[in-house]
Amino acid sequence: MHTRYHSSKLKIVTTFHRPKLDPSPSSYAQVNRVQRQDAEQLLEEYSKIIRWRNNGKENVLDIGCGPGDITIDFVLPRMSRPIGKLVGVDVSEKMIKYAKRLYECEDVHFQTLDIENGDIDLFLKDYPEGFDHITSFYCLQWVRDQKKGMKNIYNLLKPAGDCFFAYPVKHAVFEIYEELAKIPRWNTFMASNCDFFASFINQDNAADTIYKFLKLTGFRYYNVEMVDKRMTYTGLDNILGFITTINPIIPKINNNERTEYLKDFLKIAAELNVYREARNPSESEFATPYQLVVAYAVK
Numbered sequence: 001m002h003t004r005y006h007s008s009k010l011k012i013v014t015t016f017h018r019p020k021l022d023p024s025p026s027s028y029a030q031v032n033r034v035q036r037q038d039a040e041q042l043l044e045e046y047s048k049i050i051r052w053r054n055n056g057k058e059n060v061l062d063i064g065c066g067p068g069d070i071t072i073d074f075v076l077p078r079m080s081r082p083i084g085k086l087v088g089v090d091v092s093e094k095m096i097k098y099a100k101r102l103y104e105c106e107d108v109h110f111q112t113l114d115i116e117n118g119d120i121d122l123f124l125k126d127y128p129e130g131f132d133h134i135t136s137f138y139c140l141q142w143v144r145d146q147k148k149g150m151k152n153i154y155n156l157l158k159p160a161g162d163c164f165f166a167y168p169v170k171h172a173v174f175e176i177y178e179e180l181a182k183i184p185r186w187n188t189f190m191a192s193n194c195d196f197f198a199s200f201i202n203q204d205n206a207a208d209t210i211y212k213f214l215k216l217t218g219f220r221y222y223n224v225e226m227v228d229k230r231m232t233y234t235g236l237d238n239i240l241g242f243i244t245t246i247n248p249i250i251p252k253i254n255n256n257e258r259t260e261y262l263k264d265f266l267k268i269a270a271e272l273n274v275y276r277e278a279r280n281p282s283e284s285e286f287a288t289p290y291q292l293v294v295a296y297a298v299k
């Protein structure tokens, strides 16, 4: 189901810096099935809207590319030949090192860049013309200062360039984080989703707020939709892989705490009816609806 949102008043996001998530690239690449499905399906669906030129030589930037598989498997095939440059950027050096090793070639590059706090002018020295298209999947929820992130995206685009991004704004995981934050032991690591995510995450006004940020940034055309999805992970190993690789707390705690944290996580998940523990762990299931924000904007 798609819902369209329109603006009314703007919410200002305050910032302070916290370490970002930094999972192991190979572990992440083993559990990003849902992200891959969503990116592939959305790129297919929205490709009629994205202004891909059919005579090639376009520059495309994929923000928060992680291990680079989505950039290569789903973004690259959309570009008409001969391509200009395809550049994957990520704040994580580990991710970029991994993506470079697997996928870098003549016109496909991977570089570190923090879309929130990075030096965009310095980055653009390598790509002085800027980018015809920007894509981003499952990344921009981590940008706490959305005003700054959007402005940076705008500045990276050529005139009339467009951007297409999608990320989860409502998800059981965000609910679970809020509940874990009520437990004193975990509260010191994360007092609320706002410590790590954009302030509108898990809020009803998310699409409305993103719409206002796009408008405020100066995009000529912008559209924001909420898309309802459902995901299922079966088998305890897969569930734990999913929970741990995208978790902002896990890298901060030791192994003993980690076991306790995961127990608490799954207990809350069971209370929220999104986790069902089976006698045979390979049959346990984590299943939840979630909502993705899907936005398209033209400079």
Ligand SMILES: C[S@@+](CC[C@H](N)C(=O)[O-])C[C@H]1O[C@@H](n2cnc3c(N)ncnc32)[C@H](O)[C@@H]1O
Pocket (backbone or CB within 6 Å): 020, 021, 022, 032, 035, 036, 039, 063, 064, 065, 066, 067, 070, 089, 090, 091, 092, 095, 113, 114, 115, 116, 117, 136, 137, 138, 139, 142, 143, 246
């Ligand atoms: C969940 S992964 C998504 C990776 C890939 N796009 C996918 O959909 O599988 C989120 C990625 O965003 C990156 N990220 C988080 N904050 C970022 C920022 N401010 N600038 C650039 N990348 C960022 C993380 O390092 C991580 O690799």
